[in-house]
Amino acid sequence: MENLGLVGLSRQMTLRRQMDVVANNIANINTVGFKAERMLFQEYLSPTAHEDNFVGRDRRVSFVQDRATMHDFAGGPVEPTKNPLDVAIDGNAFLEVQTPAGTRYTRDGSLQINNQGQLVTSSGFPVLGNNGPIVFQQTDHDINISQDGTVTVLEGTNRVDSVRSKIRMVQFASPQQLVKEGSNLYSAGPGANPQQSVTSKLNQGFIERSNVSSVTEMTRMIEVTRAYTELSNMLQSQGDSRRTAIEKLADVPA
Amino acid sequence: MRALYTAATGMAAQELNVQVISNNIANMRTTGYKKQRAAFQDLIYDHVRRVGAQASDQGTMIPVGVDIGGGVKTVGTPRLMGQGTLSITGNDLDVAIRGEGFFKIQMTDGTFTYTRDGSFSTDSQGRIVNAQGNLLQPTITIPTASSQLSINSAGQVSVIVPGTTTPTVLGTINLTRFINKAGLNPIGDNLFTETPASGPPQDGIANADGFGDMQQRNLEQANVEVVTEISDLIAAQRAYEMNAKVISAADQMLQSTSGMFR
Numbered sequence: 001m002e003n004l005g006l007v008g009l010s011r012q013m014t015l016r017r018q019m020d021v022v023a024n025n026i027a028n029i030n031t032v033g034f035k036a037e038r039m040l041f042q043e044y045l046s047p048t049a050h051e052d053n054f055v056g057r058d059r060r061v062s063f064v065q066d067r068a069t070m071h072d073f074a075g076g077p078v079e080p081t082k083n084p085l086d087v088a089i090d091g092n093a094f095l096e097v098q099t100p101a102g103t104r105y106t107r108d109g110s111l112q113i114n115n116q117g118q119l120v121t122s123s124g125f126p127v128l129g130n131n132g133p134i135v136f137q138q139t140d141h142d143i144n145i146s147q148d149g150t151v152t153v154l155e156g157t158n159r160v161d162s163v164r165s166k167i168r169m170v171q172f173a174s175p176q177q178l179v180k181e182g183s184n185l186y187s188a189g190p191g192a193n194p195q196q197s198v199t200s201k202l203n204q205g206f207i208e209r210s211n212v213s214s215v216t217e218m219t220r221m222i223e224v225t226r227a228y229t230e231l232s233n234m235l236q237s238q239g240d241s242r243r244t245a246i247e248k249l250a251d252v253p254a
Numbered sequence: 255m256r257a258l259y260t261a262a263t264g265m266a267a268q269e270l271n272v273q274v275i276s277n278n279i280a281n282m283r284t285t286g287y288k289k290q291r292a293a294f295q296d297l298i299y300d301h302v303r304r305v306g307a308q309a310s311d312q313g314t315m316i317p318v319g320v321d322i323g324g325g326v327k328t329v330g331t332p333r334l335m336g337q338g339t340l341s342i343t344g345n346d347l348d349v350a351i352r353g354e355g356f357f358k359i360q361m362t363d364g365t366f367t368y369t370r371d372g373s374f375s376t377d378s379q380g381r382i383v384n385a386q387g388n389l390l391q392p393t394i395t396i397p398t399a400s401s402q403l404s405i406n407s408a409g410q411v412s413v414i415v416p417g418t419t420t421p422t423v424l425g426t427i428n429l430t431r432f433i434n435k436a437g438l439n440p441i442g443d444n445l446f447t448e449t450p451a452s453g454p455p456q457d458g459i460a461n462a463d464g465f466g467d468m469q470q471r472n473l474e475q476a477n478v479e480v481v482t483e484i485s486d487l488i489a490a491q492r493a494y495e496m497n498a499k500v501i502s503a504a505d506q507m508l509q510s511t512s513g514m515f516r
Contacts, residue, residue: 019500020257021322023264027267029496031295067303068317069322112436113437115449141354141464142464154464157462179301180296180299181298225503225507229507232513232514
């Protein structure tokens with residue numbers, strides 16, 4: 001009898017967390033390069049007593065547990081911006097970003113130039129090229145980023161392209177292990193081994209929008225709220241029947 | 255209930271998004287206006303189960319963690335410095351820049367500001383000034399009786415002085431470039447000032463060194479595209495609604511919890 005409440009509670013707790021995940025997806029529907037999250041659940045079987053020579057063996061109760069939030073790495077819609085410093089990644093690669101906490105990875109290709117002439121993300125972290133941060137000179141203009149990441153500029157009066165660097169694009173064997181850090185950044189665990197991506201391409205003048213699908217998220221939200229309400233009703237009716245039982249049993253006939 | 259606060263960050267972000275879009279639309283007829291866009295990032299995550307943590311005594315590791323995000327934040331409203339379309343006005347002192355560069359304007363306090371708005375006129379002394387009456391740099395004075403004012407693509411200003419038949423060169427309108435023009439600080443009146451993010455100004459001559467060329471009797475329109483702005487506005491409004499729906503759904507969940515106790 002007591003287990004019913006606990007099992008229901010385990011589900012309600014995971015549903016609340018699933019709601020948090022849905023809320024975060026929806027909040028980031030306009031975040032450049034954002035990847036939606038999906039929650040996975042698993043069954044958790046309660047441990048039983050080691051001695052099983054009781055009359056009527058210990059039965060296992062199954063609870064629910066949130067196992068993981070999967071990153072949905074599907075590509076987001078690509079929007080033309082005509083901004084020469086916007087790049088959208090076509091493929092499963094990430095840009096490498098230098099932060100004070102170490103190298104981080106991002107799909108957010110809305111780039112800027114800072115006062116030192118470095119190519120930076122919108123939070124001001126340098127984007128890494130093959131030889132570290134990509135630096136422009138004061139006289140550079142007409143920045144061109146080719147599909148393989150090569151950054152060329154026209155320099156001063158010189159009408160010939162000079163190569164500044166090549167934007168690094170890396171990919172991971174198991175991208176699910178990347179950890180979201182906020183600020184559109186991912187960090188990779190110690191075991192992760194970023195590989196230079198050869199298949200991914202950069203598209204200059206485009207940005208990748210968030211891949212959050214509003215229909216999916218709304219449907220999931222309805223599902224979550226209905227399941228939660230159902231459980232509440234169930235727990236409530238359980239409480240009611242317990243009360244009825246107590247009232248009836250305690251009702252001493254006169 | 256975290257979802258309530260997460261959705262609130264989403265609503266705040268969309269509100270700002272609408273503000274930025276409405277300012278773009280309000281300035282769609284402003285000469286030399288450059289559109290802005292709101293840039294968003296996700297907030298920090300709560301790592302409920304960290305990836306790579308030990309899952310069992312046998313040393314197996316959690317392959318994927320449980321990360322719950324806290325919503326969205328605005329990182330900035332970068333300006334898109336793309337070229338606006340040129341429109342012919344026929345006015346002799348209207349100049350549009352096609353390509354890189356800004357006009358340099360001297361303010362009354364002696365500081366310099368920069369603009370793409372080339373609708374100039376002359377003051378009482380015949381000097382070329384912008385719409386607010388501030389001097390274009392370098393100062394060019396147009397003689398009163400002159401005619402056939404011409405500004406060539408390199409910014410050279412020449413007139414026909416009475417009694418002569420060949421044009422007299424009065425001076426050259428210079429252009430100024432910044433390595434990161436998106437980092438300029440807008441101060442209203444179509445003017446920008448230099449910031450540490452924009453880098454120092456570099457003066458130069460139009461039509462050379464990668465500077466754009468000048469088009470006399472033209473003005474540069476705002477680079478706002480109405481279709482894009484309206485579709486962005488619709489998207490922002492719907493996103494706002496969806497965040498509001500999350501709040502009411504989270505509220506419903508809380509309500510059903512509190513309804514359990516009678």
